[in-house]
Amino acid sequence: MPESHYSRWDGSQEFSPQSADQVFDQITEYLMDYGDDVMKAMERWEEENPDVIDKLIKQGYVEKDEKGQFRVTPKGMRRVENKALEELFQVTRKDKLGKHETDFRGAGQTVHDESKPYEYGDPVSNLNLHETLKNAIHRQGGGSPVHIEEDDLVVHDTEYNTSCATVLLVDMSGSMGRYGKYGQAKKVALALQALIRSKYPGDFLQTVGFYTYASPLTERELLYSAPKPVSIFDPRVNLRINLDRPPRFVPEHFTNIHAGLQFARRILKRQAAQNRQIITITDGEPTAHVDGRDIHLIYPPAERSAVATLAEAKKCAVEGIHLSSFALIEDYFYTSLVNFVEQMAHVSGGVAAYCNANDLGNMVIESFVGGRRKRRAM
Helix, strand or coil, rough: CCEEEEEEECCCCCCCCCHHHHHHHHHHHHCCCHHHHHHHHHHHHHCCCCCCCCHHHHHHCCCECCEEEEEEECHHHHHHHHHHHHHHHHCCCHHCCCCCCCCCCEEEEEEEEEEECCCCCCCCHEHHHHHHHHHHHHHHHCCCCCCHHHHEEEEEEEECCCCCEEEEEEECCCHHHHHHHHHHHHHHHHHHHHEEECCEEECCCEEECCCCCCCEECCCHHHHCCCCCCCCCCCCCCEEEEECCCCCCCCHHHHHCHHHHHHHHHHHHCCCEEEEEEEEEEECCCEEEEEEEEEEEEECHHHHHHHHHHHHHHHHCCCCCCEEEEEEEECCCHHHHHHHHHHHHHCCCCCEEEECHHHHHHHHHHHHHHHHHCCCCC
């Protein structure tokens, strides 16, 4: 780098420390990739840089819990989610962000220029006063005062915005730690939460992490989460884990899409939304599946796990759940993964796509918006 890029510090230059916002944003970038390890490190940072940590606390981004451990506050969570959403729409598709409509007309929040005659039950707040007065004046042939009758009333037409229940399945297997894949998937999940909170407050969203098992993640648990570390390195694995009597050690880094879909389907059964959908983000074929009260861990990927997973995808489709699957691929070695997500789309009538981690965000948001517009036949 040319020497002109540097100058010697002589004490006269003004030093401007980073704001609490900037420091917190940098910390959350590390949180995306490394999860809870970053929060644990803050105890050491407090000893080394007490002023910085104090600034974050005073700004309301972090706090200490009853055990004296640092955690992100609700205000901090909102900033993380909103920043993730801003980043997602920073370059492309800003003009598409907003209420996404369906083709069904009815009482809704999207008002159109065209109008229609008033019908009993139409919201009075949608009254088109200009057109209503025109009708009344035309009917009475001019003059004043203007007497408005029921047949003169005109209301703005609206579109029906359906509510949607979404489960986002995020792969937490060991391989997701490579190439920044898990950090990008986490950003997408956080952005979805911000999008729903601001644009679709009637929607339901639950993020579920799947690995050897599957478990729901709260907003804070999602932020603190990280892929499960690889704990066995045998070239071939064929294990059966009984859920009622599990051994002391269970490797957690396997890819159990089957368990994720089962868990998502149970969650969506309890939702009364017009539309229900599952969005799956994964970087590997199934290497685990559930059979009764047993979990089978099989590596290299076996047909048994694939068949069980595809059967569960079909069950979801039969129950009216829309499926979208995204395969994170980095090179040509992922051909079998692409084939698998395409099979999932085939058996479920859903959507399959493959991309690298950097392209994931817009594709998932687009799929979420498209999925929530597919009103189920009643």
